[in-house]
Amino acid sequence: MGKYVMSIDQGTTSSRAIVFDKKGNIIAKAQKEFTQIYPHEGWVEHDPEEIIAGVKEVVAEVLGKVGAENVECIGVTNQRETVVVWDKNTGKPVYNAIVWQCRRTADYCDKLKEAGLEKLIYSKTGLQIDAYFSATKIRWILENVDGARERAEKGDLLFGTMDTYVMWCLSGGRIFATDYTNASRTMLFNIHDMTWDEDLIKMFDVPVGMFPAVYPSGHAYGITSADITGREIPVCGDAGDQQAALYGHLCTKKGSIKNTYGTGCFVLMNTGDEPIESKRGLVTTVAASRDGENPQYVLEGSVFVGGAVIQWLRDELKLINSSPETEEIAKSVPDTGGVYIVPAFVGLGAPHWDSKARGLITGITRGTSRAHIVRAALEAIAYQVVDVMHAMQSDADCRITALGVDGGACANNFLMQFQSDILNCKVVRPKIIETTALGVAYLAGLKTGYWNDEDEIRENVGVERVFEPKMSKKKRTDLLMGWADSIARAKFR
Numbered sequence: 001m002g003k004y005v006m007s008i009d010q011g012t013t014s015s016r017a018i019v020f021d022k023k024g025n026i027i028a029k030a031q032k033e034f035t036q037i038y039p040h041e042g043w044v045e046h047d048p049e050e051i052i053a054g055v056k057e058v059v060a061e062v063l064g065k066v067g068a069e070n071v072e073c074i075g076v077t078n079q080r081e082t083v084v085v086w087d088k089n090t091g092k093p094v095y096n097a098i099v100w101q102c103r104r105t106a107d108y109c110d111k112l113k114e115a116g117l118e119k120l121i122y123s124k125t126g127l128q129i130d131a132y133f134s135a136t137k138i139r140w141i142l143e144n145v146d147g148a149r150e151r152a153e154k155g156d157l158l159f160g161t162m163d164t165y166v167m168w169c170l171s172g173g174r175i176f177a178t179d180y181t182n183a184s185r186t187m188l189f190n191i192h193d194m195t196w197d198e199d200l201i202k203m204f205d206v207p208v209g210m211f212p213a214v215y216p217s218g219h220a221y222g223i224t225s226a227d228i229t230g231r232e233i234p235v236c237g238d239a240g241d242q243q244a245a246l247y248g249h250l251c252t253k254k255g256s257i258k259n260t261y262g263t264g265c266f267v268l269m270n271t272g273d274e275p276i277e278s279k280r281g282l283v284t285t286v287a288a289s290r291d292g293e294n295p296q297y298v299l300e301g302s303v304f305v306g307g308a309v310i311q312w313l314r315d316e317l318k319l320i321n322s323s324p325e326t327e328e329i330a331k332s333v334p335d336t337g338g339v340y341i342v343p344a345f346v347g348l349g350a351p352h353w354d355s356k357a358r359g360l361i362t363g364i365t366r367g368t369s370r371a372h373i374v375r376a377a378l379e380a381i382a383y384q385v386v387d388v389m390h391a392m393q394s395d396a397d398c399r400i401t402a403l404g405v406d407g408g409a410c411a412n413n414f415l416m417q418f419q420s421d422i423l424n425c426k427v428v429r430p431k432i433i434e435t436t437a438l439g440v441a442y443l444a445g446l447k448t449g450y451w452n453d454e455d456e457i458r459e460n461v462g463v464e465r466v467f468e469p470k471m472s473k474k475k476r477t478d479l480l481m482g483w484a485d486s487i488a489r490a491k492f493r
Helices: 048-066 106-114 118-125 135-144 148-153 162-170 198-204 241-248 308-315 323-331 370-396 413-423 435-448 454-458 473-491
Strands: 004-010 014-020 026-033 071-078 083-087 157-161 177-179 213-215 218-223 234-240 257-261 265-272 283-286 297-303 340-342 360-362 402-406 426-430 463-467
Touching: 004 048, 004 162, 004 435, 014 048, 014 435, 026 048, 048 162, 071 162, 071 241, 071 435, 083 135, 083 148, 083 162, 106 118, 106 135, 118 198, 135 148, 135 198, 148 157, 157 162, 162 177, 162 234, 177 218, 177 234, 218 435, 234 241, 234 435, 241 257, 241 265, 241 297, 241 435, 257 370, 257 435, 265 370, 297 370, 308 323, 308 370, 323 370, 323 413, 340 370, 340 473, 360 473, 370 413, 370 473, 402 413, 413 426, 413 463, 413 473, 435 454
Parallel strands: 004 071, 071 234, 177 213, 257 402, 402 426
Antiparallel strands: 004 014, 014 026, 083 157, 218 234, 257 265, 265 297, 283 297, 340 360, 426 463
16 A cells, blocks of 8 residues: 555646645645636636646656655546546647636526526536536537537547546546536536436537546546556546535535635535525535445535635735735734725626626725725635625525635635634634645545545544634624625626
8 A cells, every 4th residue: 555645636726736644744745836818808718738737747746755656546636617628639628728717608608597597507407507617618619619519529529627637638548537526517417317417418519429427536537647657546536626625624414514715715515415405696516425425415605706816916916925914914904994895806606696797996095005905805705705604504594603714815814813703603724724635635545445434534634723703793794784885886887
């Protein structure tokens, strides 16, 4: 048995390889950022070949530190909904990957709504009709890239979310598969019978030969190419990043909940064996599972712009040099001075689902300072999470008393305390906040027997800090009213 498990975390702004030991400790890690491409307003793309080159680079770097012979198996986790179409003979993409944030198909989605298809699509997929999901992106490529539809109908093109493309490339084309969690985000997958849905395939006009095989998240997918990883290493885990994070928190019981503070924010609640139909703008999706297990379901609220608002402060506004400094800047003022930022850069996600909303800053006065703007940006992340969790509590008919957190921004103590205050619940930060990579490592390691069972894993889980609410009810109410007013203004057009 190998000493370690490796996770490949192909995210929205970077790709990482992380090696864990049996205690869940990080032994080695490497990260490579890649280019964000914005061809038009609201369009977001990635170069798949640049991503794969980066994945190979970080994998080689960590294997150079620990030795390929010491890696038991690999798990892959990925930015969800982002989709790539490539030639199965050459491996070359026919177009850039269209990213989950991209709004280019919003008008087509409006036409689907006008045609009265929302109930049908939700009943099969658990998803709202939105440009966020993959189906309309695949259709766009087939309709707009010269020769793509003809090549697809001849059987020469494949599609996949980024996990599929990563596994395909690392295996030398031998693995063409995805897992239930990623498939459930395409708007082409029936989450009740766990198969690609014939009605939806016809609706979006995607040739059947393009579809990957679908398996549980903990499954023996195949092996990597020795030319790439030094030796053939089994790939035994695959999960979309948010479901991987849910598993990394060991939220495998009904009612357990986590939020990931990444480029966006993603709140997931395990609802057990039965899917809950949302009445308040959430989506119903599939939790990570292992071979032989009955699938579990999740209520999810997706916030499109979470940590990305901090990147905006740094890269576009030039107000900060790095993300970590926002904590001290925010603490340098007692409040935002009445300033709110609604970061609807690509519309609003759950629970609003308004693709035409746009970002704004309200409450600016002559006395508004850099610190007020920075603090308002951090608070905006927390407010968006509140909107999702209030909807979740209503749908699930329960009161949430503790929220598990992960992702880069959860290291910000100001943000976590404000999140606890404005939610009026505990916020629990684990010792290892690389929960996404850890979750898919668990799935892969459990498949190979590296870990015997979940109980063995739970013995290693530790809490780094618990944030308790300290804000008065009146202040919380006043702040939330101001936020609601700002959201209404962002939607007004």
